[in-house]
Structures are given as C-alpha cells and as structure tokens.
Amino acid sequence: MNSPRITAVVLAAGQGTRMKSPLPKVLHALAGRPMIHYVIDAALAAGAADVVVVTGHGRDQVEAYLAKTFGERVRTAVQAEQRGTGHATQIALEKVAPEADLLLLLCGDTPLLDGGELASLVKLLAENPDAPLAMLTMRPADATGYGRILRDENGRIVGIREHKDASAAERAITETNPGVYTARAAFLRDALTKIQPNNAQRELYLTDVVALAAPAGGVVSQLVRDPMNVAGINDRAQLAEAEDVLYRRIADVHRRGGATIRTSAKIDAGVIVEADSTIEHGVVLRGATSIGVGAVIDVGCVLTDVRVAASALVKPYSVASSSTIGEKAQIGPFSHLRPDSDVGPDAHVGNFVETKKTRLGRGAKANHLAYLGDGDVGAGANIGAGTIFCNYDGFQKHKTTIGEGAFIGSDSQIVAPVKIGNGAYVATGTTVTRDVPDDALAIARLKQENKEGYAARLKSRLKAAAKK
Numbered sequence: 001m002n003s004p005r006i007t008a009v010v011l012a013a014g015q016g017t018r019m020k021s022p023l024p025k026v027l028h029a030l031a032g033r034p035m036i037h038y039v040i041d042a043a044l045a046a047g048a049a050d051v052v053v054v055t056g057h058g059r060d061q062v063e064a065y066l067a068k069t070f071g072e073r074v075r076t077a078v079q080a081e082q083r084g085t086g087h088a089t090q091i092a093l094e095k096v097a098p099e100a101d102l103l104l105l106l107c108g109d110t111p112l113l114d115g116g117e118l119a120s121l122v123k124l125l126a127e128n129p130d131a132p133l134a135m136l137t138m139r140p141a142d143a144t145g146y147g148r149i150l151r152d153e154n155g156r157i158v159g160i161r162e163h164k165d166a167s168a169a170e171r172a173i174t175e176t177n178p179g180v181y182t183a184r185a186a187f188l189r190d191a192l193t194k195i196q197p198n199n200a201q202r203e204l205y206l207t208d209v210v211a212l213a214a215p216a217g218g219v220v221s222q223l224v225r226d227p228m229n230v231a232g233i234n235d236r237a238q239l240a241e242a243e244d245v246l247y248r249r250i251a252d253v254h255r256r257g258g259a260t261i262r263t264s265a266k267i268d269a270g271v272i273v274e275a276d277s278t279i280e281h282g283v284v285l286r287g288a289t290s291i292g293v294g295a296v297i298d299v300g301c302v303l304t305d306v307r308v309a310a311s312a313l314v315k316p317y318s319v320a321s322s323s324t325i326g327e328k329a330q331i332g333p334f335s336h337l338r339p340d341s342d343v344g345p346d347a348h349v350g351n352f353v354e355t356k357k358t359r360l361g362r363g364a365k366a367n368h369l370a371y372l373g374d375g376d377v378g379a380g381a382n383i384g385a386g387t388i389f390c391n392y393d394g395f396q397k398h399k400t401t402i403g404e405g406a407f408i409g410s411d412s413q414i415v416a417p418v419k420i421g422n423g424a425y426v427a428t429g430t431t432v433t434r435d436v437p438d439d440a441l442a443i444a445r446l447k448q449e450n451k452e453g454y455a456a457r458l459k460s461r462l463k464a465a466a467k468k
C-alpha cells in the first residue's frame with residue numbers, strides 16, 4: 001500500500017489580543033523564527049506533503065512570510081471573520097487537494113510541537129483503519145480553559161466539551177484537548193457539514209467532530225509526551241518560556257553533535273554548529289550563522305549571519321554580522337565586523353578594530369584600534385594601531401587597496417580611493433593621498449626638530465604663567 005498523502009492544516013486566523021501588538025501573533029519570533037515556522041516544520045517533519053494555513057488577522061503579513069519562506073508547499077486560506085475552529089477548518093478544506101488522504105490539524109501558536117510525536121499520531125491512525133480520527137490528549141496541572149475529554153464507561157472517547165459549555169461535573173475532568181488531531185479527509189469533509197454553533201460562544205467548534213467520529217469507527221488517542229510540546233502561546237510571558245525551552249532543545253542537539261555549548265549561550269534555530277567547537281557563556285548566534293569544526297566563540301560574542309571556519313577563535317565581546325571568518329583566524333576581543341567583512345585564514349583583527357566591506361587576505365593583521373572600510377588588504381599585510389581608511393567624502397564611498405606584505409605604520413590615514421603596492425611601507429602618522437608603488441616608502445609628516453635644553457625653560461615659563 002502506498003503511504004497516505006498527508007496535508008497539514010494550521011489554524012492561525014486569531015488576533016492574539018494578549019500579545020498587545022500590531023504584529024500578528026503567529027509572527028512573533030522565538031529563537032530567531034516566527035512561531036508558525038516551527039509549526040510548519042513539525043508538520044513537514046511528520047510527513048505532510050503540503051500545508052494549508054488559515055489566515056485572518058494580519059493575513060497580508062502572514063502570507064508574505066509564508067510565501068517567502070516555504071514557497072509552494074504552504075498555501076493559505078482566508079477566514080475573514082473568526083467564527084470558530086470548525087469554521088476555520090471548513091475554509092481550509094476548500095484549499096486541500098482532493099488527493100489528500102489524511103489531514104493533520106494543528107494550531108499556529110504551538111511552536112514546541114514535536115514532528116516525531118505528530119508522526120506517531122499519524123501512525124496511530126494508520127494502525128486503526130476503522131477509526132476516522134486520532135488525537136492527542138493531556139493532563140495539565142490546571143485544566144481551566146481547555147476542552148475536556150468525555151469518555152464512556154469503557155474508556156472510549158465520545159466527545160469534547162469546551163470549558164465554557166461544561167457542567168461542574170465535566171469541569172472536574174482532568175484529561176483535556178491540546179488541539180492536535182489527524183483525521184481521514186473524507187470523514188472530516190462530511191463531519192464539518194454537520195456541526196452547529198449551538199454553544200456558549202455561538203461558534204462552529206472543530207471539537208464537535210469528535211462526537212461524530214465516536215460512533216463512526218471511534219476516536220483513538222495518545223497522551224502527549226510532554227505538556228510543553230503543545231503549549232499554546234497567548235502572551236509574551238508564555239513566548240519567553242517557550243523560547244527558553246527551544247534554546248535548550250537547540251543547544252542539546254548541538255551538544256549531541258559534539259559541540260560544547262555553555263548554558264547561557266543562545267543559538268537560534270537554523271544556525272549550524274560543527275563538532276568540537278566551543279560556544280561560551282553569553283554568546284548569541286543568529287540567522288544563517290555557521291561555526292566550523294573546532295572553532296571557539298568566546299564569552300559575550302554576538303554573531304548574525306556569520307560564517308566561521310574551522311579552528312577560528314573569536315575572543316570575548318566581539319560583534320559581527322554578514323561576514324566570514326577564515327580558518328584559524330582570530331578576532332577580538334572587542335572587534336566589530338560590519339557587513340561584508342571577509343577575514344582570511346590566519347588573519348587577525350584585534351581590539352577596537354571596526355571593519356566594513358573589507359577583505360583581509362591570509363595572515364593579514366590589524367590588531368588594534370583601526371577603522372577599515374571598503375578595503376582590500378593583501379595577504380600578510382600589517383595594519384598598525386590607529387589606522388583609518390578614510391572611505392567617505394560625505395557623498396560617496398571609496399576603496400582602499402593594500403598590497404601583499406605591505407606595512408602601514410600606526411596612526412596613518414589612508415584617504416581613498418588609493419592603492420598601496422605590494423611590500424610598500426607607510427611611515428607612522430602618514431596621511432596617504434596618492435598611490436604608493438610596490439616596495440616604496442611613503443612618508444608625509446613634518447620633520448622633527450629637537451631644541452636642546454628647551455624643556456626646562458618652557459616648564460618654568462609655564463609655571464610662572466600659572467601663578468599670575
């Protein structure tokens with residue numbers, strides 16, 4: 001038998017009032033990605049071939065994000081007015097392909113869903129060919145607000161009662177509905193035509209299909225492995241709690257892969273951390289960052305979209321974005337690599353050095369207090385302390401090119417556009433305004449004059465002036 005074709009439906013039309021934000025709830029991010037991203041990832045990991053997301057509040061933003069991130073595997077269905085989870089699912093079904101055998105029904109605000117657990121729910125339904133529906137259940141410490149699972153005297157699920165509709169006896173039930181189901185498509189299409197808004201909220205409840213499944217082959221259930229997996233996010237306190245869980249999960253994946261990750265490091269989803277690397281306390285790794293084998297990112301560094309090659313060392317409190325750091329290169333402490341910095345293998349960028357759109361060739365060094373903008377620094381060149389690439393004239397940016405093995409003396413200003421040749425030497429304190437040929441010395445500063453015995457005379461004059 002072919003494996004069934006699964007389409008996931010993700011309900012995400014609600015406003016999320018308690019987030020107190022113009023941003024739609026499901027676009028609030030944790031560990032670097034909007035919560036709905038994780039829900040879709042889990043659905044795909046569980047074997048869904050495609051996903052239909054029901055959008056409503058802030059739908060333009062949600063749709064734009066989904067299209068950009070997932071392309072054609074994720075479609076959207078618009079629920080203009082939120083008339084309940086059953087109504088939202090009806091609208092989703094209009095966008096579900098007729099070939100779909102099973103539907104995986106999820107909510108967009110549960111970012112900690114586990115793909116493996118959803119896969120086992122799908123499997124549970126496959127193993128019970130008579131049952132039209134499988135669902136997760138849970139036993140939270142406090143059941144307030146959740147739908148309660150109604151079972152008959154044989155323990156079979158016969159329905160779900162929403163908290164607002166429940167009697168006192170029903171509210172005493174501790175088994176609740178986390179809102180995660182798989183259903184046979186044919187059953188669900190039919191069942192959704194039968195539900196009615198006869199309830200406290202005058203809404204169409206998706207949960208009412210459970211009572212229809214019970215006599216039509218039964219409902220199979222599975223207790224959630226960890227209640228956190230189905231935690232719904234309603235406010236920013238819950239968002240922070242879920243993010244903590246995610247950071248721990250992400251770090252543990254990298255730890256099992258052989259990296260040392262200190263407990264206070266924050267590594268976003270999607271960051272690559274290779275074996276035997278060390279991510280120290282307080283490090284934040286974001287976006288499309290990757291850390292090579294054996295690299296060390298020391299305390300307090302913040303790297304966003306940075307590729308760090310094997311055995312590189314990023315010393316404490318360095319900040320880098322959209323840049324690359326070569327093999328065995330050393331950065332920091334307190335370096336700032338701005339976008340398009342490309343630090344070559346074995347190169348060094350030291351404390352209080354800022355780079356932007358600048359390449360440093362193999363083994364080049366800029367160890368102290370420099371600004372290197374719009375530059376190309378050849379292999380083995382040495383940039384002295386206090387060097388400034390004067391790249392901006394107030395209107396345009398200009399390029400500085402420094403040849404291989406060149407030496408730039410401390411406190412030099414390189415006024416771009418300008419080229420300094422291979423092996424050239426720029427004397428300390430020089431303002432370079434013209435190209436320097438290969439192997440030439442450039443020196444532009446006043447000649448020093450020493451006045452014998454003048455220091456004592458000067459001091460007594462200054463002292464007398466201060467007494468007046």
Ligand code: UD1
Pocket residue numbers: 011012013014015054056079081082083084085086087088107108109145146147148160162176177178179204205206207232
């Ligand atoms: C729902 C369940 C409840 C369960 C709980 C788990 C129903 C009727 N009840 O209740 O049994 O215990 O989830 O968290 O299903 N949504 C739409 N369109 C709508 C209404 C909701 O897209 O018209 C979306 C929301 O954005 C949200 C999800 O569906 O992502 C769940 O809706 P919500 O209002 O939170 O349902 P609950 O009342 O919590």
Ligand code: MG
Pocket residue numbers: 232
């Ligand atoms: Mg809810």
